[in-house]
Amino acid sequence: xxxxxxxxxxxxxxxxxxxxxxxxxxxxxxxxxxxxxxxxxxxxxxxxxxxxxxxxxxxxxxxxxxxxxxxxxxxxxxxxxxxxxxxxxxxxxxxxxxxxxxxxxxxxxxxxxxxxxxxxxxxxxxxxxxxxxxxxxxxxxxxxxxxxxxxxxxxxxxxxxxxxxxxxxxxxxxxxxxxxxxxxxxxxxxxxxxxxxxxxxxxxxxxxxxxxxxxxxxx
Amino acid sequence: xxxxxxxxxxxxxxxxxxxxxxxxxxxxxxxxxxxxxxxxxxxxxxxxxxxxxxxxxxxxxxxxxxxxxxxxxxxxxxxxxxxxxxxxxxxxxxxxxxxxxxxxxxxxxxxxxxxxxxxxxxxxxxxxxxxxxxxxxxxxxxxxxxxxxxxxxxxxxxxxxxxxxxxxxxxxxxxxxxxxxxxxxxxxxxxxxxxxxxxxxxxxxxxxxxxxxxxxxxx
Amino acid sequence: xxxxxxxxxxxxxxxxxxxxxxxxxxxxxxxxxxxxxxxxxxxxxxxxxxxxxxxxxxxxxxxxxxxxxxxxxxxxxxxxxxxxxxxxxxxxxxxxxxxxxxxxxxxxxxxxxxxxxxxxxxxxxxxxxxxxxxxxxxxxxxxxxxxxxxxxxxxxxxxxxxxxxxxxxxxxxxxxxxxxxxxxxxxxxxxxxxxxxxxxxxxxxxxxxxxxxxxxxxxxxxxxxxxxxxxxx
Amino acid sequence: xxxxxxxxxxxxxxxxxxxxxxxxxxxxxxxxxxxxxxxxxxxxxxxxxxxxxxxxxxxxxxxxxxxxxxxxxxxxxxxxxxxxxxxxxxxxxxxxxxxxxxxxxxxxxxxxxxxxxxxxxxxxxxxxxxxxxxxxxxxxxxxxxxxxxxxxxxxxxxxxxxxxxxxxxxxxxxxxxxxxxxxxxxxxxxxxxxxxxxxxxxxxxxxxxxxxxxxxxxxxxxxxxxxxxxxxx
Numbered sequence: 001x002x003x004x005x006x007x008x009x010x011x012x013x014x015x016x017x018x019x020x021x022x023x024x025x026x027x028x029x030x031x032x033x034x035x036x037x038x039x040x041x042x043x044x045x046x047x048x049x050x051x052x053x054x055x056x057x058x059x060x061x062x063x064x065x066x067x068x069x070x071x072x073x074x075x076x077x078x079x080x081x082x083x084x085x086x087x088x089x090x091x092x093x094x095x096x097x098x099x100x101x102x103x104x105x106x107x108x109x110x111x112x113x114x115x116x117x118x119x120x121x122x123x124x125x126x127x128x129x130x131x132x133x134x135x136x137x138x139x140x141x142x143x144x145x146x147x148x149x150x151x152x153x154x155x156x157x158x159x160x161x162x163x164x165x166x167x168x169x170x171x172x173x174x175x176x177x178x179x180x181x182x183x184x185x186x187x188x189x190x191x192x193x194x195x196x197x198x199x200x201x202x203x204x205x206x207x208x209x210x211x212x213x214x215x216x217x218x219x
Numbered sequence: 220x221x222x223x224x225x226x227x228x229x230x231x232x233x234x235x236x237x238x239x240x241x242x243x244x245x246x247x248x249x250x251x252x253x254x255x256x257x258x259x260x261x262x263x264x265x266x267x268x269x270x271x272x273x274x275x276x277x278x279x280x281x282x283x284x285x286x287x288x289x290x291x292x293x294x295x296x297x298x299x300x301x302x303x304x305x306x307x308x309x310x311x312x313x314x315x316x317x318x319x320x321x322x323x324x325x326x327x328x329x330x331x332x333x334x335x336x337x338x339x340x341x342x343x344x345x346x347x348x349x350x351x352x353x354x355x356x357x358x359x360x361x362x363x364x365x366x367x368x369x370x371x372x373x374x375x376x377x378x379x380x381x382x383x384x385x386x387x388x389x390x391x392x393x394x395x396x397x398x399x400x401x402x403x404x405x406x407x408x409x410x411x412x413x414x415x416x417x418x419x420x421x422x423x424x425x426x427x428x429x430x431x432x433x434x435x436x437x438x
Numbered sequence: 439x440x441x442x443x444x445x446x447x448x449x450x451x452x453x454x455x456x457x458x459x460x461x462x463x464x465x466x467x468x469x470x471x472x473x474x475x476x477x478x479x480x481x482x483x484x485x486x487x488x489x490x491x492x493x494x495x496x497x498x499x500x501x502x503x504x505x506x507x508x509x510x511x512x513x514x515x516x517x518x519x520x521x522x523x524x525x526x527x528x529x530x531x532x533x534x535x536x537x538x539x540x541x542x543x544x545x546x547x548x549x550x551x552x553x554x555x556x557x558x559x560x561x562x563x564x565x566x567x568x569x570x571x572x573x574x575x576x577x578x579x580x581x582x583x584x585x586x587x588x589x590x591x592x593x594x595x596x597x598x599x600x601x602x603x604x605x606x607x608x609x610x611x612x613x614x615x616x617x618x619x620x621x622x623x624x625x626x627x628x629x630x631x632x633x634x635x636x637x638x639x640x641x642x643x644x645x646x647x648x649x650x651x652x653x654x655x656x657x658x659x660x661x662x663x664x665x666x667x668x669x670x671x
Numbered sequence: 672x673x674x675x676x677x678x679x680x681x682x683x684x685x686x687x688x689x690x691x692x693x694x695x696x697x698x699x700x701x702x703x704x705x706x707x708x709x710x711x712x713x714x715x716x717x718x719x720x721x722x723x724x725x726x727x728x729x730x731x732x733x734x735x736x737x738x739x740x741x742x743x744x745x746x747x748x749x750x751x752x753x754x755x756x757x758x759x760x761x762x763x764x765x766x767x768x769x770x771x772x773x774x775x776x777x778x779x780x781x782x783x784x785x786x787x788x789x790x791x792x793x794x795x796x797x798x799x800x801x802x803x804x805x806x807x808x809x810x811x812x813x814x815x816x817x818x819x820x821x822x823x824x825x826x827x828x829x830x831x832x833x834x835x836x837x838x839x840x841x842x843x844x845x846x847x848x849x850x851x852x853x854x855x856x857x858x859x860x861x862x863x864x865x866x867x868x869x870x871x872x873x874x875x876x877x878x879x880x881x882x883x884x885x886x887x888x889x890x891x892x893x894x895x896x897x898x899x900x901x902x903x904x
Contacts, residue, residue, distance in 0.1 A: 019675055040674070041675060042673060043836075043882070045882070076874050079870075081838050081840065081874050081880035081881060082874040082877070083880060090785060091882055091883075096785075134787075135787055144850060
């Protein structure tokens with residue numbers, strides 16, 4: 001079975017370490033915050049200028065001056081800091097964020113990522129995504145393995161305009177967890193009940209399949 | 220008579236305008252603060268990170284965390300702001316300071332200035348002087364017209380290592396106030412009792428002498 | 439003597455001197471911390487052919503979005519413009535030129551402009567359409583692109599509190615692009631919720647020192663919320 | 672879980688990992704806001720062949736000056752080094768390499784290093800010995816030189832108050848180079864006068880967010896005054 005959005009978030013959350021500063025993109029990445037293990041503490045960076053994003057506010061706490069990068073009202077947790085956009089991207093561009101999780105339309109075997117533009121269809125802008133992929137060493141890209149029409153999103157070469165070049169090393173799809181090494185996707189884990197064959201079939205880019213590909217385990 | 224240091228400061232102070240942000244270098248420039256006309260208000264920028272430098276502290280006010288760019292203990296005036304060195308030089312480099320007054324060893328007819336190094340003799344460093352001369356449009360350079368040995372400091376071409384290239388437009392010496400235009404010093408005013416001939420004699424660079432050169436007037 | 443008293447008493451005075459064809463740098467992120475009354479004044483004046491630097495372009499009917507109604511903006515540099523149907527239509531009809539700019543690069547362009555740094559290298563955007571036509575150079579074994587900074591004819595800024603000297607502090611995440619915008623205007627206008635007495639702002643806690651600020655005005659603000667999220671209390 | 676508790680309990684622990692040949696970025700201006708105990712710990716360790724970025728090099732017997740006594744510094748990038756007789760002797764004897772760097776360029780090198788900007792253009796130093804050998808390029812009709820940024824193995828910083836999360840505020844002009852230094856260390860160590868309880872520092876008034884800081888230690892400080900000027904009270 002393909003992973004649910006919640007399972008994808010759960011799987012990504014296993015990459016969190018105690019004391020990590022983490023930037024979570026919109027969509028599935030945002031859900032990761034719900035699966036932080038109880039015995040670790042992570043600090044969420046929101047690129048509009050908030051380090052230490054807390055929960056949504058109560059009615060009483062609601063404050064127009066307190067939003068996250070998704071423009072949602074939020075709160076600040078204990079230990080938070082708030083700063084300018086220049087400072088926020090100094091952190092991001094300077095490589096101070098420990099883990100970045102973001103969605104994508106396509107990833108290719110060179111680690112290129114396309115996530116911000118579909119010519120003639122969607123031109124909303126890249127927001128902070130280009131800075132995030134350029135600044136981070138440690139990025140996990142989350143997306144469905146294939147489009148609704150069955151077209152692979154793990155390509156030999158991205159077809160859409162890039163968000164960043166040669167910057168992605170790790171991809172979690174609804175079918176598999178893969179790493180990108182030396183111009184190829186390496187299949188590291190598969191979703192419970194998903195066969196290697198299905199993953200091979202739905203991966204357009206070069207795929208290396210080790211002898212043993214463990215299944216992910218969920219509670 | 221050549222101007223005293225106090226008279227030089229007094230003359231420079233006439234260039235102050237109400238609402239000016241001013242950076243005063245060490246030496247004669249510092250004295251300018253004593254001659255701010257009563258009917259105007261200026262704000263002194265100290266490049267270690269203080270806008271709105273006040274008087275020296277009383278014994279009771281003395282505070283090691285409160286110094287100026289000359290490393291002297293100071294106070295902050297009402298309306299002051301304190302910030303980092305990067306912010307301080309953002310102001311300076313970005314051209315936000317209205318008037319910069321600084322000393323020099325030599326100035327030449329191209330507006331070059333040498334003020335920070337005498338090879339084999341003095342190697343203390345440029346501090347903020349290179350940023351100040353590069354960032355300001357409006358600089359007044361103060362110095363004696365000639366060295367103790369009678370050698371002119373207003374040259375055809377600076378001999379000492381430069382602080383900045385083609386950046387000085389106005390020079391006040393103990394003998395004269397001059398402006399630099401089109402590769403020449405233009406004599407604008409002379410010190411009381413100082414003859415045009417003396418200035419001509421002590422100016423090594425190209426000097427343009429208008430028909431009428433008024434004497435400075437001091438109370 | 440006027441000295442450093444930068445207070446003005448009307449929005450008309452606050453935006454005096456803005457002219458067709460000028461470049462305006464605006465603070466704000468989404469609808470948070472936007473100079474909403476200064477934008478409304480530009481709308482009232484009908485100033486045209488503006489080039490705007492702002493992270494977003496407001497929404498239909500609020501924020502910079504209202505300047506689209508009479509096509510006052512001809513070019514915008516922004517990182518994200520997805521909230522605005524009118525905007526999308528003008529973009530598709532090529533009635534507005536949109537230069538999509540990575541958020542961090544946009545912030546740094548303003549910061550560098552204010553700080554007298556004409557250009558800087560960044561890895562952001564290398565190998566993407568953002569890097570097209572820009573100089574590429576390697577540093578530390580990695581390609582970077584050259585980005586130029588920006589200075590605007592006007593900067594419009596929303597602060598929380600200011601004193602008459604033009605010292606400003608921002609509140610929470612309404613800070614965002616405002617401090618950089620404030621440094622990058624030939625004329626910088628800041629509207630705030632409260633003008634406080636001199637001395638009330640602690641000097642070492644001021645976000646924007648008064649040297650960057652030309653005009654200060656106290657206003658009242660709608661502070662519209664774009665995505666209202668609440669949890670049970 | 673240790674989480675974000677960055678407190679260490681000894682200066683030995685604070686400087687753990689510093690090795691011969693490393694690059695150290697130090698906050699401070701003159702003797703104001705210098706990490707005096709962290710410097711003393713480097714002295715105690717006898718770490719050699721250090722490359723130091725600091726606006727000044729202390730005075731004889733205090734601040735970075737004490738690292739000269741056993742020749743622990745091999746290269747220094749500084750804007751002004753005029754306060755120190757031992758320093759001058761070592762410089763004239765070529766026992767230390769001094770790269771005199773304009774103050775604003777030095778601050779910006781640290782800030783850019785921390786911000787992932789490998790290089791920037793500035794007019795400062797063009798046409799002077801500082802510009803020798805550096806690329807020159809015109810922007811807005813004016814020549815600028817290319818300056819590269821710096822990242823240090825260690826940054827040593829003096830704050831006023833911090834919380835266990837590594838959030839720091841500075842006091843008055845003791846801020847100076849400290850915030851930039853804090854961003855530019857692979858390992859950033861901050862010593863402060865007081866570690867306060869979480870939540871005590873207002874989030875939007877923090878000068879250095881904890882993400883830049885690896886270790887925090889509370890110390891006591893001499894805070895020597897270099898030029899004591901007083902007026903009649």
